[in-house]
Amino acid sequence: MAGLVELLTSILMPPEEQLFRFIQGITNPFFGRFDGEHLLDIDNLDPLHITCGQENNVFHVAVKCGANPQAVPVQALLRLHSLLAYQPNNKGDTPLHVAARLGNKSFAVVLIDHARALAPAPAAPGHNNDYRSLLRKVNYEKENTALHEAVLNGYLEIAKRLIEEDPTLTCFVNKAGESPLFLAVDGGFYDIASIILDTTFPICSLLGRNGMTVMHAAVIRSSRPDRLVLSVNIANIITIIRDNDFPSFLGFVKKALERCGSQILEKADKFGWMPHHYAANMGQSRLVKLFLEAKRSVAYIKDKQGMTALHISARNGHIRVIRTLMEECPDIGEMLDNRDRTALHIAVENKQVSVVNIFLNKRAFIDLINEQDNEGNTALHVAAIHGYYEIIIRLASNRKTNKRIINKMGLTAFDIIGRSTLLGPVEKAMIRLKMNKEGPLLSLQEAAVVKKTRKSDKTSEETMSKMTQSQPKEENNNDQDVKHMADINLVVSTLIASITFQAAISMPGAGKYSSSSGFEAFKFFMAFDSLAFGCSAASMLIHFAVAVYSKLRGKACKYPIELTMILTLVSITSSVLAFIMGTKALLYEKKSELSISGTTNHKIWDFDFPGNIAIVAFFATLFYVFLPLLMTILNCLLILVPDDGLPIFLVATKYVLLKILRIFFK
Numbered sequence: 001m002a003g004l005v006e007l008l009t010s011i012l013m014p015p016e017e018q019l020f021r022f023i024q025g026i027t028n029p030f031f032g033r034f035d036g037e038h039l040l041d042i043d044n045l046d047p048l049h050i051t052c053g054q055e056n057n058v059f060h061v062a063v064k065c066g067a068n069p070q071a072v073p074v075q076a077l078l079r080l081h082s083l084l085a086y087q088p089n090n091k092g093d094t095p096l097h098v099a100a101r102l103g104n105k106s107f108a109v110v111l112i113d114h115a116r117a118l119a120p121a122p123a124a125p126g127h128n129n130d131y132r133s134l135l136r137k138v139n140y141e142k143e144n145t146a147l148h149e150a151v152l153n154g155y156l157e158i159a160k161r162l163i164e165e166d167p168t169l170t171c172f173v174n175k176a177g178e179s180p181l182f183l184a185v186d187g188g189f190y191d192i193a194s195i196i197l198d199t200t201f202p203i204c205s206l207l208g209r210n211g212m213t214v215m216h217a218a219v220i221r222s223s224r225p226d227r228l229v230l231s232v233n234i235a236n237i238i239t240i241i242r243d244n245d246f247p248s249f250l251g252f253v254k255k256a257l258e259r260c261g262s263q264i265l266e267k268a269d270k271f272g273w274m275p276h277h278y279a280a281n282m283g284q285s286r287l288v289k290l291f292l293e294a295k296r297s298v299a300y301i302k303d304k305q306g307m308t309a310l311h312i313s314a315r316n317g318h319i320r321v322i323r324t325l326m327e328e329c330p331d332i333g334e335m336l337d338n339r340d341r342t343a344l345h346i347a348v349e350n351k352q353v354s355v356v357n358i359f360l361n362k363r364a365f366i367d368l369i370n371e372q373d374n375e376g377n378t379a380l381h382v383a384a385i386h387g388y389y390e391i392i393i394r395l396a397s398n399r400k401t402n403k404r405i406i407n408k409m410g411l412t413a414f415d416i417i418g419r420s421t422l423l424g425p426v427e428k429a430m431i432r433l434k435m436n437k438e439g440p441l442l443s444l445q446e447a448a449v450v451k452k453t454r455k456s457d458k459t460s461e462e463t464m465s466k467m468t469q470s471q472p473k474e475e476n477n478n479d480q481d482v483k484h485m486a487d488i489n490l491v492v493s494t495l496i497a498s499i500t501f502q503a504a505i506s507m508p509g510a511g512k513y514s515s516s517s518g519f520e521a522f523k524f525f526m527a528f529d530s531l532a533f534g535c536s537a538a539s540m541l542i543h544f545a546v547a548v549y550s551k552l553r554g555k556a557c558k559y560p561i562e563l564t565m566i567l568t569l570v571s572i573t574s575s576v577l578a579f580i581m582g583t584k585a586l587l588y589e590k591k592s593e594l595s596i597s598g599t600t601n602h603k604i605w606d607f608d609f610p611g612n613i614a615i616v617a618f619f620a621t622l623f624y625v626f627l628p629l630l631m632t633i634l635n636c637l638l639i640l641v642p643d644d645g646l647p648i649f650l651v652a653t654k655y656v657l658l659k660i661l662r663i664f665f666k
Contacts, residue, residue: 054093058081059077063098070106078110078114085115086134086137092139095111097137097144100153101149103155105161135162136172154192156195160195171200171205179208181196182214182217183208185221194255197252197259211269212269214260215253215264215265215275218252218275220282254290271303272305276291276298276301279309281316288309289328296328299329300332310325310335311341313325316352333359333362333365340373340374348391353394357651369398369400370405376409380405380413381416386422389662396431430639525582529575531574532572532578535570535574536567539567
């Protein structure tokens, strides 16, 4: 029946498919024998044929297709064609490579046992009968052994069996220079790595690619950023948090340090970085502490740029690492990089405000605040060059900061701030307010330029004055603005005076009040209305007086714009309050009338609805108008508050507020 179905299928197959099957059958005798899901009878397989693509022999195919290695045909092939177990394909992969890569443990064990069984037999011509030669074969492209392949894919049992058979496999490195131990750590397979350390040290290789060692791989893979990116649910995040406590990882690191010694921490890769540099760069404070306990001197070792772990952690803002380093090595802050920069320079350059705060509060940095780099710049110079307002204020607030230091260009930090285009006028004014109380901060060169400019400006003004004495005087922009404001103020004052006068005469219900509450509200209305009318009239009188005095004296009098603005503001505010009290008086009276008539369903009269609307609208506008003034006053007060003597949380709060205010000013 099965043959009939196969015959019908072949008849109904399109001609192109029939031709393709015919060619495949001629060139590849294994085609159709293994379809990936169903393992067919292998009794009739020809062991002398290979596949077309990768030139796999019968054992390669059997491993890929999951054939039972204990089957009689497979065992017969092993006895009759034992050399096929050693034969590589065109990539250099032996059947054992394929079994190790795919995790086919049963076939891998059979191949290893078969090779060992052949060892006592006489060696065939041109063939090494040592069964370990099978295990040590490397492929062509990556030069991986079977152990490399098993470790790369995390197959513990196969790796363990290979190591038991030949422990020297762990000292082999592939084309990239990677040892099996390095690959195990790189892949996060710490169980395999522990077996390698426990059973093969010290013969096992610790080397990896790019000049790295096992410890480099352990540190770099400690945070597993790829897992963080791929995590999409709470369960994965919880798993990552649990794994980041890495009991197994830390256990392996401690074991590696015990086996290999602290000298492994002094091995630099081709980039000049050692394991503790990577730990500092990634913020792994526990690893940094563990390394310092193993060998404290590694904290002072520099990379190719001359940067220590403190420089690197300061650049990235890793506060816990910085504290660990400074607790274990209090003098590490004195280390300079190739440009003579301290860690404070690096923190300022990378805008790490929290790190700057830590350094300024450390006694070890008291004499390093004013350290100059190879260009003569202190940390304050660097902050001024980059326009970092918060850091400038923080450094300027420190009493130990010398603000008069001149760099190699002859400039102080104050000179750079004055020339900066990265700081706004408000920020420059705040910095000037903070720094000017310590005396002159300009360099002699800059002060001479300013003095010369002022003298030149004064001479130009005198020359222009002499040239324009015979010409009619013209008003400048400031005078025009004042006149414009005076005209607006006069119009507003006149309008308010008219409105308040009319309101006092024709107030609804002014002639009769049957309730005491309504009458009291009416009295307040009259008081505020009178105040608004009086201030408006006074403002109008000032306008009239200025015009009369200017006429009598024959020259223009200075217009008191501040006084008139205050009077107008008072009159506007009083008008709003008069409106509120007038509506209260009216509503109280209407409520009293409704109560007398027995109508009490009108609950709306229980609320001062119109008055509340007026209050909200007026004070919201008032707050909006005066908010910049309040913010500026608050900013000035915060800047003037000294940092010395304040608790650290108050200092942090101060600079958070300053940062918020800076955003507001922008």
